[in-house]
Amino acid sequence: MEWKGSSVMAVALIAILGSANSLLAQAPDATLATEALSPPTRALLVQEMQALAEAMGRVHRAMVMGEHRTVATEAKGIHESFVLAQELSETQRQEIQTALPPAFLSADQAFHELSAKLVDAAIQEDVRLERLWFDEMTRACLGCHQTFAAKRFLGLAGASDRKQGAESG
Ligand code: HEC
Numbered sequence: 001m002e003w004k005g006s007s008v009m010a011v012a013l014i015a016i017l018g019s020a021n022s023l024l025a026q027a028p029d030a031t032l033a034t035e036a037l038s039p040p041t042r043a044l045l046v047q048e049m050q051a052l053a054e055a056m057g058r059v060h061r062a063m064v065m066g067e068h069r070t071v072a073t074e075a076k077g078i079h080e081s082f083v084l085a086q087e088l089s090e091t092q093r094q095e096i097q098t099a100l101p102p103a104f105l106s107a108d109q110a111f112h113e114l115s116a117k118l119v120d121a122a123i124q125e126d127v128r129l130e131r132l133w134f135d136e137m138t139r140a141c142l143g144c145h146q147t148f149a150a151k152r153f154l155g156l157a158g159a160s161d162r163k164q165g166a167e168s169g
Contacts, residue, residue: 030150030151030157031147031148031150032148032150032151033100033101033148034148036099036100037095037096037099037100040092041092041096044087044092045096051081052141055078055081056134056137059071059075059118059134060134062074063127063131063134068123068125071118071130072119072122072123075115075116075118078118079115079116101148107140107148110140111140111141111144114133114136114137114140115133117133117136118130118133
């Protein structure tokens with residue numbers, strides 16, 4: 001490509017075209033794992049996600065006020081929720097097991113182990129550990145969305161793990 005170094009317009013144009021190109025380039029690669037689910041099962045998962053986000057907000061609020069018992073209760077609720085929620089029928093449970101990639105299920109599993117650690121930290125009334133596990137849980141939300149829902153969360157598409165780790169570490 002030929003352009004004069006002094007031409008601000010050319011530089012600006014190239015920058016605009018360049019960013020448009022990279023956005024277009026990301027779209028076909030971006031995944032949404034839950035598209036493989038039937039609409040009712042996917043709706044249930046989305047509903048669980050919304051409940052999860054609200055519970056995280058309540059945990060955060062209780063944590064910064066030293067309300068350990070609330071942190072423990074909310075974290076326990078999180079631990080018992082989501083994909084393994086009781087509302088799932090046996091058929092839906094099987095659908096989730098087969099339609100979603102194994103890595104999704106392990107990410108869910110890993111997330112739930114973190115919520116159990118948060119329960120323990122809250123029982124011990126250890127503010128430092130509560131914050132640590134809350135951070136790790138947030139990192140797990142981001143990680144799963146980035147890998148399995150980047151088609152919906154365009155702001156996460158193309159973000160590297162390293163970048164994400166650097167933010168919270
Ligand atoms: C194991 C993977 C996984 C983990 C862990 C995870 N999510 Fe999600 N989340 C998803 C997927 C996939 C979607 C997109 C669902 C869809 O649109 O079908 C989603 C969607 C959402 C949504 C949008 C719901 C809507 O209204 O459509 C919110 C909010 C959300 N997640 C919050 C969270 C929070 C907060 C955490 C962590 C505390 C979290 N998620 C952890 C996979 C995950």
